[in-house]
Amino acid sequence: MQPEVLEKEIRDIIAQVIEKEPEEVLPEARFYEDLGVDSMMALEILAAIEKKYKIAIPEEKLAELRTLKETVAVARQYLNEKEGQNV
């Protein structure tokens, strides 16, 4: 998947969960400080990403979901692992 497509899709997921416009979810905007995300919303973001891409992201990774950029990186990591398994 193209990096920009993945970023756009995840931006949309985040915007939907936190009820903001996608344009507000800047790549480096901090979820907790800048966007008003709480731990339950972060979990919903993680769950929505898992569902959309059919991947399993360990709960420990929640702490790494602090910006759009970091979230895309985590999703990319597990998407790569999944694709690696399929080969």
Place this chain on the structure above:
Amino acid sequence: MIQESGLKGKTAIVSGGSRGIGRAIVKHLCACGVAVAFTYVKNGDQAQELMEQIQASGGRAAAFQLDVRDFLKAREFVEKVKNDFGRLDILVNNAGITRDKALMMMTGPDWLEVIDTNLNGTFNLTRNVIVGFLKQKSGDVVNIASVSGVAGLARQTNYSAAKAGIIGFTKALAKEVAAYNIRVNAVAPGFIETDMLSGLRQEYRDEIIKRVPLGRIGRPEDVSGVVEFLLSQQANFITGQVIVCDGGLFIQ
């Protein structure tokens, strides 16, 4: 319209399921069509016998050796149950121990072991199931408290503190996760006929029976029936509650 329990086909974890109240809960839930993974610490033979008994009657149960005081082992256990059973819908925190003594005779280990198994054990299992429940936006937790935690019982400061802690935990968590369609309730049994009561002197037993308005010591099935109710659809609008099941002993 009369509703069914809605429990058939669900999967549950019951801690401390080989004996006493836990054993009755395992049997009761299996009879309702729930697949049950239950834990035990020392009573492997009784756990095995229960598992075979349930399997022989067409139910689904699996026994696992787990000390609920161990957080990481509890995590491994929850993951294994989810893998083996495919899903998880229910957690019943039942594992408990007593070390009854007057406070003036109570040692540090007497205090810690009771807090660790009863209260920390409840945290360890609940913490390890809750993320899954939040993600699936469903799940039910029932904690087995005690009238000791509601009313306080002499010679049980450790147990009363742990069980009162479980009641606070139940109420706080109920508020925290209600928006995710997760209910958290507790049952507070009074004097129930289990190994925990077997050391009681006959005079003391007679004294208890005299004081219980319903005139008897409770049966484990009296408690498991309340657990079934709290897990059923009939209790859909009940969360954060403590149902006292004690024959009327501690009517407030």
